[in-house]
Amino acid sequence: xxxxxxxxREPNPLRTLYNILNYxxxxxxxxxxSSGIEYLGIMQTARGTVEALLKGFVLPDTxxxxxxxxxxxxxxxxxxxxxxxxxxxxxxxxxxxxxxxxSQNIVGPRVSKLGKVIVTAxxxxxxxxxxxxxxxxxxxxxxxxxxxxxxxxVGMLAKLFSEAIESMDMGVKEALDSCGATPMEVLFRAMLxxxxxxxxxxxxxxxxxxxxxxxxxxLVGAGGIGAPLIFAIRNRAWPRVGIIMIVMVVVxxxxxxxxxxxxxxxx
Amino acid sequence: xxxxxxxxxxxxxxxxxxxxxxxxVTALIVGSAWFAGFDLGRILLNLRKGGRLLxxxxxxxxxxYTPRIVDPLLETxxxxxxxxxxxxxxxxxxxxxxxxxxxxxxxxxQPLRVILNVTRSIPAMVMASVFxxxxxxxxxxxxxxxxxxxxxxxxxxxFESIEAIDPGQVEALQAVGANKPNVLRYAIVPxxxxxxxxxxxxxxxxxxxxxxxxxYVGAGGIGQIFEQNLAWRNFDRVxxxxxxxxxxxxxxxxxxxxxxxxxx
Numbered sequence: 150x151x152x153x154x155x156x157x158r159e160p161n162p163l164r165t166l167y168n169i170l171n172y173x174x175x176x177x178x179x180x181x182x183s184s185g186i187e188y189l190g191i192m193q194t195a196r197g198t199v200e201a202l203l204k205g206f207v208l209p210d211t212x213x214x215x216x217x218x219x220x221x222x223x224x225x226x227x228x229x230x231x232x233x234x235x236x237x238x239x240x241x242x243x244x245x246x247x248x249x250x251x252s253q254n255i256v257g258p259r260v261s262k263l264g265k266v267i268v269t270a271x272x273x274x275x276x277x278x279x280x281x282x283x284x285x286x287x288x289x290x291x292x293x294x295x296x297x298x299x300x301x302x303v304g305m306l307a308k309l310f311s312e313a314i315e316s317m318d319m320g321v322k323e324a325l326d327s328c329g330a331t332p333m334e335v336l337f338r339a340m341l342x343x344x345x346x347x348x349x350x351x352x353x354x355x356x357x358x359x360x361x362x363x364x365x366x367x368l369v370g371a372g373g374i375g376a377p378l379i380f381a382i383r384n385r386a387w388p389r390v391g392i393i394m395i396v397m398v399v400v401x402x403x404x405x406x407x408x409x410x411x412x413x414x415x416x
Numbered sequence: 417x418x419x420x421x422x423x424x425x426x427x428x429x430x431x432x433x434x435x436x437x438x439x440x441v442t443a444l445i446v447g448s449a450w451f452a453g454f455d456l457g458r459i460l461l462n463l464r465k466g467g468r469l470l471x472x473x474x475x476x477x478x479x480x481y482t483p484r485i486v487d488p489l490l491e492t493x494x495x496x497x498x499x500x501x502x503x504x505x506x507x508x509x510x511x512x513x514x515x516x517x518x519x520x521x522x523x524x525x526q527p528l529r530v531i532l533n534v535t536r537s538i539p540a541m542v543m544a545s546v547f548x549x550x551x552x553x554x555x556x557x558x559x560x561x562x563x564x565x566x567x568x569x570x571x572x573x574x575f576e577s578i579e580a581i582d583p584g585q586v587e588a589l590q591a592v593g594a595n596k597p598n599v600l601r602y603a604i605v606p607x608x609x610x611x612x613x614x615x616x617x618x619x620x621x622x623x624x625x626x627x628x629x630x631x632y633v634g635a636g637g638i639g640q641i642f643e644q645n646l647a648w649r650n651f652d653r654v655x656x657x658x659x660x661x662x663x664x665x666x667x668x669x670x671x672x673x674x675x676x677x678x679x680x
């Protein structure tokens with residue numbers, strides 16, 4: 150029993166070269182990227198602004214929170230959540246046909262490839278740009294936000310939905326097929342019940358993301374809490390910025406918790 | 417199994433609870449749409465106007481404008497690289513301390529987790545608009561927003577990965593007397609490195625998409641000239657910017673997700 154446990158790994162020149170290229174490439178990329186950004190352009194007033202900003206968080210504008218009119222914070226919060234709910238629901242409805250189109254076991258490999266490309270394209274198209282386009286169509290306000298969220302979320306939901314469809318048990322579908330069910334009956338009696346819990350869980354997950362999205366869409370005028378926030382920032386009304394951001398964090402956290410609980414129960 | 421007289425009684429399913437839930441959810445959705453002033457009729461009426469606008473954007477984009485958008489696009493990519501890099505560097509130690517199976521001190525882990533949750537619940541655009549007010553208009557404000565956002569995202573994903581590692585390797589090292597840094601180096605890092613790199617690439621994809629629009633609030637990149645052209649109603653240029661940045665983002669996305677699939 151004199152086997153040696155310690156074996157020194159022979160240095161492999163190819164591997165060393167590979168490592169040098171990898172790390173060197175990364176370092177070069179970061180250096181190149183850092184070159185273009187001006188770091189010295191920090192405003193002279195930055196320090197004062199930061200102090201005022203922090204003071205705004207310590208002493209937020211609570212009167213704004215207690216303002217129950219249309220100009221108050223509660224209205225903006227409810228509007229933000231309403232935009233997310235309506236937008237998420239619209240996108241879930243739209244995602245079902247798109248997901249079927251992207252599922253290999255429904256439409257065959259060739260069509261599903263095309264469907265997947267469409268889904269990726271939708272996902273890549275920024276929500277904010279969609280919101281701006283819809284604002285120029287239906288005017289500024291919450292409906293533009295609903296449309297933007299409704300379309301953009303299809304990019305993620307349809308992908309997740311089609312993955313659920315592709316991994317479902319095809320036995321139920323075949324059983325119904327063999328009894329002579331129509332395609333519609335197969336869809337509603339075999340496929341939807343099979344995938345419904347996953348669909349609902351993904352939709353809730355997307356709802357969590359959309360609450361965050363809805364609070365940014367207001368920055369460009371598509372309704373919700375982003376609009377009063379950007380006005381407060383532009384006017385340097387830091388106590389108001391403070392209260393809006395605190396409430397935003399609380400609302401997002403609470404919605405995440407509730408929705409996460411529901412999702413755990415579902416799947 | 418027993419006598420032939422036994423009947424199998426299938427209880428009639430009670431749909432009351434289910435129907436109540438469906439009713440409640442429907443009411444919530446309809447109420448939301450009503451509250452937000454969603455009017456499908458008005459939207460359909462505006463459809464022609466929208467079609468005309470889209471036509472002005474995408475049917476004849478101003479291709480001659482392309483050279484002008486190369487620099488802002490490069491700036492967008494640079495912002496994402498720098499933002500992801502520093503975000504990931506900050507995220508690694510934070511994740512190690514936030515995971516409950518390495519330090520095992522709730523007084524360190526819990527406050528870190530609260531900070532991570534807060535950074536992730538503020539959208540990058542909102543952070544960018546605040547930083548524009550603090551640091552001024554330009555790419556730097558956008559980079560700071562991206563660093564904080566990426567930091568929150570990667571830390572969260574990584575500390576969850578650390579908590580899910582195989583404890584056997586840690587125990588084996590501890591059994592032969594390894595100290596904390598050695599456990600970290602030889603048991604934890606090798607197990608989570610591929611995932612950490614994959615999360616970093618994922619963060620990079622999100623950052624490229626975010627950086628493309630950050631300019632709208634003045635935080636640098638392609639969004640800034642997008643905003644200008646939209647304000648001047650140069651829709652042919654707006655269309656061009658959308659088309660080209662869309663393809664750049666798509667290519668980066670596809671390359672990065674191909675790399676991620678190789679990693680994990």
